[in-house]
Amino acid sequence: xxxxxxxxxxxxxxxxxxxxxxxxxxxxxxxxxxxxxxxxxxxxxxxxxxxxxxxxxxxxxxxxxxxxxxxxxxxxxxxxxxxxxxxxxxxxxxxxxxxxxxxxxxxxxxxxxxxxxxxxxxxxxxxxxxxxxxxxxxxxxxxxxxxxxxxxxxxxxxxxxxxxxxxxxxxxxxxxxxxxxxxxxxxxxxxxxxxxxxxxxxxxxxxxxxxxxxxxxxxxxxxxxxxxxxxxxxxxxxxxxxxxxxxxxxxxxxxxxxxxxxxxxxxxxxxxxxxxxxxxxxxxxxxxxxxxxxxxxxxxxxxxxxxxxxxxxxxxxxxxxxxxxxxxxxxxxxxxxxxxxxxxxxxxxxxxxxxxxxxxxxxxxxxxxxxxxxxxxxxxxxx
Numbered sequence: 001x002x003x004x005x006x007x008x009x010x011x012x013x014x015x016x017x018x019x020x021x022x023x024x025x026x027x028x029x030x031x032x033x034x035x036x037x038x039x040x041x042x043x044x045x046x047x048x049x050x051x052x053x054x055x056x057x058x059x060x061x062x063x064x065x066x067x068x069x070x071x072x073x074x075x076x077x078x079x080x081x082x083x084x085x086x087x088x089x090x091x092x093x094x095x096x097x098x099x100x101x102x103x104x105x106x107x108x109x110x111x112x113x114x115x116x117x118x119x120x121x122x123x124x125x126x127x128x129x130x131x132x133x134x135x136x137x138x139x140x141x142x143x144x145x146x147x148x149x150x151x152x153x154x155x156x157x158x159x160x161x162x163x164x165x166x167x168x169x170x171x172x173x174x175x176x177x178x179x180x181x182x183x184x185x186x187x188x189x190x191x192x193x194x195x196x197x198x199x200x201x202x203x204x205x206x207x208x209x210x211x212x213x214x215x216x217x218x219x220x221x222x223x224x225x226x227x228x229x230x231x232x233x234x235x236x237x238x239x240x241x242x243x244x245x246x247x248x249x250x251x252x253x254x255x256x257x258x259x260x261x262x263x264x265x266x267x268x269x270x271x272x273x274x275x276x277x278x279x280x281x282x283x284x285x286x287x288x289x290x291x292x293x294x295x296x297x298x299x300x301x302x303x304x305x306x307x308x309x310x311x312x313x314x315x316x317x318x319x320x321x322x323x324x325x326x327x328x329x330x331x332x333x334x335x336x337x338x339x340x341x342x343x344x345x346x347x348x349x350x351x352x353x354x355x356x357x358x359x360x361x362x363x364x365x366x367x368x369x370x371x372x373x374x375x376x377x378x379x380x381x382x383x
Contacts, residue, residue, distance in 0.1 A: 022215045023237040023259075029203045030091025030240075031192035032084045033262060036077045037244040038191065039183065041272075043074035048248075049284045049331050054273050061186045066179035073165065073176070075158065082114040082252050085238065085260055093184050093192055100180060105173030106130065109165060112176075117253055121146050126166045135163040194274060195243040195266075202241040202265040222263040223249045224333040225349050234259035241265025244272065246280075247333050268359060281333065282363060285356040288332035293317070294325050301335060301348040309343065 041048045045055040059067055084091055087099050103111055109130075115123055125142050129135045140159055165172050210218055215237075220227055222239070224247040236258045242250075246264030254260050266272065268281040288294055293315070300306060300314055308326060312319045326346060329335045336347040 022231065023234050025210055025215075026236055026238045027203060027207055028085070028091075028238055028240050029199050029265075030084065030087075030089065030095075031093060031196060031199065032087065032091040032096045033081060033240055033242050034192070034195060034199075034244045035093050035096055035180075035184070035188055036080045036084070037242045037262075038188065039070060039077050040074055041244050043071060047327075048244075048272070049280065049287070050272055058187055062179075062182050065175070066182040069175045069179045070183070072161065073172075076162070076165070077112065078250060079114050080112040081240075081250060081262055082117070082254055082260060083111045085240070085254065093188050097181060097184060100177055103173070105177075106169050108173035108176055109169045114252065119146060119150070129163060129166045130169045132167075134167045139163060191274070198243055198267055198270050199241050199265050201267055202243075206239065206241065206263075219261070220336070222261075223247070223339075224264060225330065225336045225352075226339045227336055228339045237261055239263065243270075246272075247331065268355070279359070279363070282356060282359050284332040285334060285352065286360070288328050288334055289353075291325070291328075294329055297322070297325055297329065298334065298348050301346055302350065305336075305338075305345045305347040307343040307345050311346075 041050060042055045042058055045052045059070070062070070084096065087095050089095075100108060100111075113126075115126070118126070122143050125139050129139055140163060143159060206218075206222055209221055213221065215231060216228060219231075226249060234253070234257060238254070238258060238260045240260065240262045242262050242264065243266045245262060246266035248264060250260075250262040252260040252262075266280065269279045271278065271280050271283075289298075296315060297311060300311065306314070308319055308322050311317075311326075312322045315322060326335065326337075329346075330337065333352045334349050336349050338345040
C-alpha cells in the first residue's frame with residue numbers, strides 16, 4: 001500500500017515473470033525504518049488510527065523550522081526505506097543521522113528518493129531541475145505523460161511539491177538534516193528504546209512462521225490480509241518489520257535480484273501511543289465493527305469476494321465512502337484483499353474476529369475457566 005508515490009512501489013502485473021523457484025528469504029530489522037515510518041504516521045494519523053491530538057502533541061515539541069519542514073515533506077519519507085537497507089547494522093537512529101550527515105547536502109534528496117529505481121525519463125528530468133534550480137511546465141508535463149503511460153496519472157496532483165523540492169535540493173538537504181536531528185532528540189531516541197523489544201519479538205515469530213508456511217501464505221500472514229496474484233519477481237526477498245507501519249506494507253525493488261518487503265511489526269498486545277492501556281489491534285477492530293455499514297460490508301464479503309465498485313452498487317453508496325470503510329476494516333485486519341493486477345478484491349477475514357474476541361476476553365481479565373464455560377455454552381456467572 002505504501003509508498004503512495006508510484007516511483008518505488010512494486011505492483012505485480014502480467015509483465016512480471018514469476019521466478020521458477022521461490023525467492024530466498026533474508027531477514028533484517030532496525031529501528032531506522034521506523035524513524036521514517038513514524039514521521040510519516042505522525043503527519044497522517046487518521047490513516048493509521050492514531051489519535052490526532054497526540055500526534056500533534058509530538059509534532060509541536062519540534063522547533064518551528066523543523067516542524068514546518070517535516071509537514072511539507074512527510075509524504076515522501078517512506079521512500080527512504082531502500083536507503084536504510086543500504087546502511088550497516090544496527091540501522092538505528094544514530095546510524096541514520098551519522099550516514100545522512102556524511103552525504104553532501106545535494107545528495108540527500110536523491111538518497112531518500114531511491115533515485116536508482118525511478119524510471120530513467122523521470123530521473124533525468126529531476127536532475128535537470130536540480131541543476132537548473134527551478135522547474136518549468138514542460139518538466140511537469142513530461143513526468144505526468146510518463147506516469148499516464150504507466151497507469152499512475154492519479155498521483156500527478158502532488159507533483160508540484162516534489163518538483164519544488166528538487167528545484168532547491170541544496171536547501172532540502174540542509175533543512176532535512178536539522179529536522180531529523182531535532183526529531184531524534186525530542187522523540188525518537190526514547191521511542192526506539194520502547195519499540196526495539198517488539199521488533200525483536202516480531203521478527204522471531206515471523207521466522208518461525210516461515211518454517212511452517214509456504215511463501216504466499218507467509219506474506220498473507222505478515223501483511224495481515226494481503227493476497228498476492230504473483231510473487232515478487234526477485235531471487236532474494238528482504239523482509240523487514242516496522243512497528244509504526246502496522247498493519248500496512250511497503251514493497252520496493254532494490255535491484256534486479258532483490259526486493260524489499262516491509263511489513264507491520266507491532267505485536268497485537270502493543271499500542272502505538274506509549275503508555276496506552278488498550279492495544280491498538282483490539283481498539284481498531286472494535287471501532288471497525290461498531291458501524292452498521294461496515295458490518296454490512298463484512299456480511300457481503302463473507303458470502304464472496306467483491307471489489308469496491310461491486311460493493312458500492314450493492315450498498316448504494318458512493319465509491320469513496322465504500323473505500324473509506326474498507327480502509328478502516330483493513331486497518332483492523334478484518335479483510336483480505338488481492339494485491340496484483342486489476343481492481344482490489346476484498347474478502348472477510350473471519351479468523352481475525354475470533355482472535356479479537358479472545359484478545360478482548362484477555363484484556364477484560366476473564367479467566368481460562370470462564371472462557372471454557374463460555375465455549376461449553378454455560379454462563380460464566382450464576383446469579
